[in-house]
Amino acid sequence: MAEQVGKRQERAAATADQLLAAAREVFEARGYQATTVGGITDRATTAHGTFYLYFRNKEDAFAKVMAQVLDELYEEAEASWAGDLRATIARAVRGFLVVFRAHRGLWRCLLEGMHQSPTLETIWLDLRRPFVERIERTLVLLVSRGEIRAVNTRATAYALASMVEWFAFTHFALGEPSEDDVAFDEAVDTLTDLWLHAVYGRVAPM
Amino acid sequence: MAEQVGKRQERAAATADQLLAAAREVFEARGYQATTVGGITDRATTAHGTFYLYFRNKEDAFAKVMAQVLDELYEEAEASWAGDLRATIARAVRGFLVVFRAHRGLWRCLLEGMHQSPTLETIWLDLRRPFVERIERTLVLLVSRGEIRAVNTRATAYALASMVEWFAFTHFALGEPSEDDVAFDEAVDTLTDLWLHAVYGRVAPM
Amino acid sequence: MAEQVGKRQERAAATADQLLAAAREVFEARGYQATTVGGITDRATTAHGTFYLYFRNKEDAFAKVMAQVLDELYEEAEASWAGDLRATIARAVRGFLVVFRAHRGLWRCLLEGMHQSPTLETIWLDLRRPFVERIERTLVLLVSRGEIRAVNTRATAYALASMVEWFAFTHFALGEPSEDDVAFDEAVDTLTDLWLHAVYGRVAPM
Amino acid sequence: MAEQVGKRQERAAATADQLLAAAREVFEARGYQATTVGGITDRATTAHGTFYLYFRNKEDAFAKVMAQVLDELYEEAEASWAGDLRATIARAVRGFLVVFRAHRGLWRCLLEGMHQSPTLETIWLDLRRPFVERIERTLVLLVSRGEIRAVNTRATAYALASMVEWFAFTHFALGEPSEDDVAFDEAVDTLTDLWLHAVYGRVAPM
DNA sequence: GATGAATGAGTCTTCATTCAT
């Protein structure tokens, strides 16, 4: 009996994995709106109804897919902020671009889904907030130490995050500028450079 | 005869205006996907079929709504780039934010629609490209004159445009950061400041 | 004043002609169901509403188009039935095929419209009936003279008419058999031959 | 488990039957164009969407209805072609008329649908071609044996098929000639007689 | 736990017809 339950749970877990993987693939390939429950269950080779044993609805499925990706992202973000200034920023920028590039379909999907569902909007905002807050904390520290000029740390943090994020989106998801025009390393360098100068640069009084 | 035609044309123009205005309002309020032709004609108090007298379909209606807004934006963008450097950038940034804030619903709608229709994606890309190209031309000039360090002008132009654009979107359309936290002038100042330093700043060798 | 009325009438007649010609072309090219009032007025370069000054509706327009064609057909059919037997039949068959081939689009249209509107069904039945009746009268005469065997003249007349008519339809409108496989003269010869033997042939008792 | 599946499959099969029967009835009664999906599901007392579980669209539903009828027809056509000549032809003619009379609504529907959808045109052409080809093969044989005069076998086969087919259509579907004027057996006899003489008849030289 | 048949709400689009000008 206990064995049976064990087997059942195993089977259930396997089904869950299949569905989650299928959902990820379909969302990635087709986008949020174009993804249908039927499409996911077809790919997972389960019955249509089985979907609802593991997800409340499409939104929920996507949220669970994104949770997976987030783990990867947070890991990447753990990268030390120690060491040379430029190198630190470059590492962070590169990390983000690498993850974004790897999952461009899903990011695009998230951006798309955000418009369709308040829940996904919240998910997205909650996902990026830690990154922005980390930037802000760093800025506060730098200002307090007098290492950089006084800036509106909140607005600055959001602006810098926006720069990297939206550049990544248009570049990788929309091909503007094309990857032919701007190589990956150039993108990292430019964003790093802009970030560095934006924060640390000194402008001669005019 | 001419009078008669005049009256009819007047009425037709009025209907067209009603529909366009209604479309604008509904798109603004509900977003792209949630907007239905029925919703628009209800608001315009015309028959359902009348919609198709003036638009080919929903996509076409949205494109025509955006064309209106674009005119405003281009006008705004005509603002002179002459004069003090910081003031020039500030003027451009402020102009963009003013228009964006005034039409946040529509911008959001455009960003949403972009995912649903290749046509709208093209519209959006075509809309922003002139701005990015203008930035790039300016950068090329500045570099050639030796006024700023050598940068990848293409990537830089896209990155700076992204910064302003996406900050505006999250700020005005999603309320992150909230308008309470960051006042309009602070936003303008911060974006201007970052832009200025990112481009003109000198970083002490580390 | 009288002059004005005259001019008006002239103009009206011209419009009527334009519309009728346009209707004929559009029906011929697109078929009954696919023809729209808008399509006809577009081709006639008149206003949409003008159509209803000259026709009650689509059905009526088609009926008027067919009336034109009928005149041609009846003229053709006037061809003398005098002279050599085989030549007479051949002349009739050829006449029919010539007219059908020249207006295959309209015939097809008629056959199609017949299913959509009882009026057109009646038109079509009324159009063919005189031909069938003529055949029948001839058969009655031949039987009474003992020139042919006793046949059910009514059924025979309809059967022979059907043979020619439906052969023409599938051949010219549907391409079965193709015009490559069966040349025009072969079609005439075969139908004539079958008609001749069907009526005049003697079968050895079996 | 097998039992459960069995029950579900049974129910599904029942639904399929209901829908197919309903489709047949509605097509038969209203014709192709006038038949709506809603009309079919109403008659089958299923939800609108259920229709699309079993058919791709209206065209597909009609094709499936016709497939049923075809089976009957082919069975009928299996009737032996052996034995007395006249009897053989009579059997074939009678078989065709019996099936046609039984499904006059559907045949009419097919003829109508043929004009609306290339697929249905193909279905119809494919359906009749075997019959025509069979006739042609027979004719080729008879000619080669010298039992009948040399004829264009292709054209003759199509002409004879047309005669029976179109007579049946106008007679049973349009009532011209009416069934009062021409009794069923008379129709069979006349068509048989015409066929026989058309092929085997000898005409005295004139 | 898994299945998959059934549901039915929701939208776009076409077009014949009318009527004020």
Added chain:
DNA sequence: CATGAATGAAGACTCATTCAT
């Protein structure tokens, strides 16, 4: 006479969700 803007009815098709087995 001619115009053409406006009407609104009608129908096909999709898909998220439920529930009996």
